[in-house]
Amino acid sequence: MTHPPASFQRARSAEAKQARETAILEAARRLGRERGIREVSLTDIAAEVGMHKSALLRYFETREQIFLELTAEGWREWSAELRAQLRACKTADPAGVAEAFASTLAARPVFCDLLAQAPLNLERNVSLEAVRAFKLVTLREVDLIGAEVHRLLGLDQHQMLDLISTATGMAGALWQMASPGPRLRDLYTSDPRLGHAIVEVEPRLRRILTAFLVGTSTGHHVT
Amino acid sequence: MTHPPASFQRARSAEAKQARETAILEAARRLGRERGIREVSLTDIAAEVGMHKSALLRYFETREQIFLELTAEGWREWSAELRAQLRACKTADPAGVAEAFASTLAARPVFCDLLAQAPLNLERNVSLEAVRAFKLVTLREVDLIGAEVHRLLGLDQHQMLDLISTATGMAGALWQMASPGPRLRDLYTSDPRLGHAIVEVEPRLRRILTAFLVGTSTGHHVT
Numbered sequence: 001m002t003h004p005p006a007s008f009q010r011a012r013s014a015e016a017k018q019a020r021e022t023a024i025l026e027a028a029r030r031l032g033r034e035r036g037i038r039e040v041s042l043t044d045i046a047a048e049v050g051m052h053k054s055a056l057l058r059y060f061e062t063r064e065q066i067f068l069e070l071t072a073e074g075w076r077e078w079s080a081e082l083r084a085q086l087r088a089c090k091t092a093d094p095a096g097v098a099e100a101f102a103s104t105l106a107a108r109p110v111f112c113d114l115l116a117q118a119p120l121n122l123e124r125n126v127s128l129e130a131v132r133a134f135k136l137v138t139l140r141e142v143d144l145i146g147a148e149v150h151r152l153l154g155l156d157q158h159q160m161l162d163l164i165s166t167a168t169g170m171a172g173a174l175w176q177m178a179s180p181g182p183r184l185r186d187l188y189t190s191d192p193r194l195g196h197a198i199v200e201v202e203p204r205l206r207r208i209l210t211a212f213l214v215g216t217s218t219g220h221h222v223t
Numbered sequence: 224m225t226h227p228p229a230s231f232q233r234a235r236s237a238e239a240k241q242a243r244e245t246a247i248l249e250a251a252r253r254l255g256r257e258r259g260i261r262e263v264s265l266t267d268i269a270a271e272v273g274m275h276k277s278a279l280l281r282y283f284e285t286r287e288q289i290f291l292e293l294t295a296e297g298w299r300e301w302s303a304e305l306r307a308q309l310r311a312c313k314t315a316d317p318a319g320v321a322e323a324f325a326s327t328l329a330a331r332p333v334f335c336d337l338l339a340q341a342p343l344n345l346e347r348n349v350s351l352e353a354v355r356a357f358k359l360v361t362l363r364e365v366d367l368i369g370a371e372v373h374r375l376l377g378l379d380q381h382q383m384l385d386l387i388s389t390a391t392g393m394a395g396a397l398w399q400m401a402s403p404g405p406r407l408r409d410l411y412t413s414d415p416r417l418g419h420a421i422v423e424v425e426p427r428l429r430r431i432l433t434a435f436l437v438g439t440s441t442g443h444h445v446t
Contacts, residue, residue: 038343094438116343119399120261128410135411135420142419161419162431165400166393173392176342187351188358196365196384197358208385208435215317215438 037113064125072137074111079141086148094213105171106202116172174201260336287348295360297334302364309371317436328394329425339395397424
């Protein structure tokens, strides 16, 4: 019986590690979708993936690093879909661009939840290297999205950063308002004085981004 | 020696209770300003005000209720200042209205921090009655602010709610990005690739709200 060469073993082991990491991220995403990110602990993720917590910590530093990694994945995946939609826009149309941002974000509830959690809770309990890697992913995607928006609407660097931070900041904020959990949702619907506490993410985000882009384009041509 | 009448004792006791509550809220605000809301525990607040934690819980349900009460106070105080500035605006000027929103919010860092924390963390660990009372305060202030904005720019109900949720949502989101703590701030300033991770609340909020209001007014006149 011969042993496989060391390089093959390393590859197998790297593959196994990758498979484990993927399984952990998928379990965290599944639980986050079901109950909201804030309700998911490291112990929950370990149980879902069938590992002991101490074994899980060989793959990720903390609960927050798992969700920060999901946030980075969310940026790459959302950006690809958004840019595909923007590339399909042939004319400079603020309403069409706003629609592309609003519909792609509203279709990704876990990403919206993560967008609000990242600066408040996730970036604070991980190593500096994990934050650096996360920020480099988001800034790269911001540049890629910005290039498409520039092509369509001629926004400058400031306006492009304002647009993307408004889209992602409001997607996070509106999603949190729109998803207060069953207990508060019952309260808001049962007390007619609280009607305005009920928020719908997509139409409000579309209106806000349309107004922002119309105003930005107006300013762009005037000044 | 005569005893004071019972009604006097009740008044004294109500006064003492009020004074205690005020002292607790002030201690929580002071600690929140120094280190950020997320870093302040119930034990910290009790120590700051010189009470045992169990005694403090006779005045407030949870840590979150203390901060939710500070958020409600923040809404009343910010709204009064903002409306005073808006009343001083004689003409319909999107840039002037945006400036009033951005400058009054940026001048209130603890309120900005609380605005982001409220839907994510604060509304979730308090009684329904505490959430109801909080929501009624914010919706009343939204109506009062909306009336001033309507007088100046003729926004409809949807547009007014969009404006106020963008102003408060982005004040919270931008403040969190702008206040990552000393460890992350050092990272962002030391790595030139991360320059865009550094955010300034007031100029960005002013630009976003100006564009939003110019775009909304444009749409308002066109349709």
